[in-house]
Amino acid sequence: MKKTVLGWLFAVVLVYVPGAGAAPDGQAPPWKAGAASAVITPQRPLPMAGYAGRKEPAEGAAQELFAKALAIEDQDGNRVVFLTMDLIGVIGRLRTTVAEQVQQKYQLPPHALVMNASHTHCGPAYGRDEAKDYFDSLAAKLVELVGTSLERLEPASLAYCLARCGFAMNRRTPTESGYQNHPNPDGPVDHTVPVLRVAAAGGELRAVLFGYACHNTTMGFRQWLGDYAGYAQEYFEKDHAGTVALFLMGCGADQNPYPRSQIEYAQKHGRSLATAIEAALETGQKTPRHQRPLAGPLRCALETVDLESATPNRPDFPYPVQVVRFGNDLSIIALGNEVVVDYALRLKRELAEPSGPAIWVAGYSNTYDDYIPSKRVLEEGGYEAKCCPWKATLEERIVGKVHELYGRPAAAPPAAPAEGKQ
Numbered sequence: 014m015k016k017t018v019l020g021w022l023f024a025v026v027l028v029y030v031p032g033a034g035a036a037p038d039g040q041a042p043p044w045k046a047g048a049a050s051a052v053i054t055p056q057r058p059l060p061m062a063g064y065a066g067r068k069e070p071a072e073g074a075a076q077e078l079f080a081k082a083l084a085i086e087d088q089d090g091n092r093v094v095f096l097t098m099d100l101i102g103v104i105g106r107l108r109t110t111v112a113e114q115v116q117q118k119y120q121l122p123p124h125a126l127v128m129n130a131s132h133t134h135c136g137p138a139y140g141r142d143e144a145k146d147y148f149d150s151l152a153a154k155l156v157e158l159v160g161t162s163l164e165r166l167e168p169a170s171l172a173y174c175l176a177r178c179g180f181a182m183n184r185r186t187p188t189e190s191g192y193q194n195h196p197n198p199d200g201p202v203d204h205t206v207p208v209l210r211v212a213a214a215g216g217e218l219r220a221v222l223f224g225y226a227c228h229n230t231t232m233g234f235r236q237w238l239g240d241y242a243g244y245a246q247e248y249f250e251k252d253h254a255g256t257v258a259l260f261l262m263g264c265g266a267d268q269n270p271y272p273r274s275q276i277e278y279a280q281k282h283g284r285s286l287a288t289a290i291e292a293a294l295e296t297g298q299k300t301p302r303h304q305r306p307l308a309g310p311l312r313c314a315l316e317t318v319d320l321e322s323a324t325p326n327r328p329d330f331p332y333p334v335q336v337v338r339f340g341n342d343l344s345i346i347a348l349g350n351e352v353v354v355d356y357a358l359r360l361k362r363e364l365a366e367p368s369g370p371a372i373w374v375a376g377y378s379n380t381y382d383d384y385i386p387s388k389r390v391l392e393e394g395g396y397e398a399k400c401c402p403w404k405a406t407l408e409e410r411i412v413g414k415v416h417e418l419y420g421r422p423a424a425a426p427p428a429a430p431a432e433g434k435q
């Protein structure tokens with residue numbers, strides 16, 4: 014593949030935060046990083062994913078859909094690639110296809126590949142038979158995108174920072190007839206906007222990986238749209254030409270953006286989120302105080318834990334749990350399926366140590382099948398509990414696996430995963 018440094022060449026000085034990105038004089042930055050993006054908007058009418066009642070195919074694009082890749086390498090050559098997509102989810106077939114080819118072509122093992130979907134409900138139902146041509150071209154494009162991000166690896170500094178953004182609202186409202194899908198301003202939320210800041214050796218901003226825990230469902234019309242997450246990325250990239258903004262969907266299964274159902278709200282939420290990234294970066298501050306520079310080593314682990322179904326004869330579900338640890342500074346935990354906010358709140362609470370890594374929990378990663386309620390949500394009932402009847406053991410199993418992997422990567426690199434177990 015032809016190496017193109019176009020993205021980096023455009024990364025003229027846009028956001029310069031003295032002291033937060035540049036390496037000390039005479040020292041090489043501790044990391045290498047490379048980012049790339051590709052348009053994945055379907056070029057023909059396809060069925061849409063997300064709302065069962067919407068039977069007709071999309072009529073066109075209100076916004077392009079993107080896939081983006083961020084490759085990071087530490088001083089010892091350990092690598093991770095974040096692959097984010099404006100899609101409903103990462104179905105197992107896509108994960109397997111892309112991970113296998115990425116390993117073959119670039120020797121990047123599956124435990125070092127994080128695939129995350131924004132959960133837009135205005136993207137293609139790409140797993141259906143009638144979308145096979147799109148699926149094949151999508152998978153090929155994603156593999157190529159990972160390769161491009163790896164080709165673009167160049168000296169970089171990484172920092173973690175965060176801000177908050179308030180449009181996500183809990184959507185589980187207790188009523189006399191049980192929990193209804195309705196905005197609940199008193200329900201639990203996670204308004205954190207975690208940001209991984211990637212800067213060139215001279216401190217110029219090159220990429221941001223940012224997260225938010227909220228259904229990406231301001232809209233449900235018949236046009237392709239990245240929704241609030243798409244607008245947040247679009248606005249940030251426009252405001253910082255040459256940078257790549259990647260969205261890592263959080264544990265927003267029981268969170269909705271409000272208000273919703275008008276495109277202007279998707280745009281406003283996108284603007285709010287893009288502004289929160291700026292707040293996290295402390296844009297305009299002469300002396301930033303909240304940028305946490307990341308040191309290595311980089312460690313990745315990915316394993317499955319079996320979740321028990323409450324439905325007779327339904328087999329256990331091999332649920333993927335992934336941990337990406339940047340030394341003692343940041344751990345990104347990527348959970349599969351639609352995860353309710355309780356997991357992020359609990360894991361951040363349990364794993365937090367005064368001098369330990371910042372904890373960032375993503376959902377919608379590496380697989381997309383069903384909701385993952387917490388024990389509380391499962392017992393309360395309602396939409397997120399009914400979709401797939403799990404046994405109440407699921408929360409402890411998932412949290413236990415996170416603790417296991419979280420403790421392991423700091424000590425030693427994980428062995429390559431066994432066949433069939435990523």
Ligand SMILES: [Zn+2]
Pocket residue numbers: 132228266351
């Ligand atoms: Zn959903």
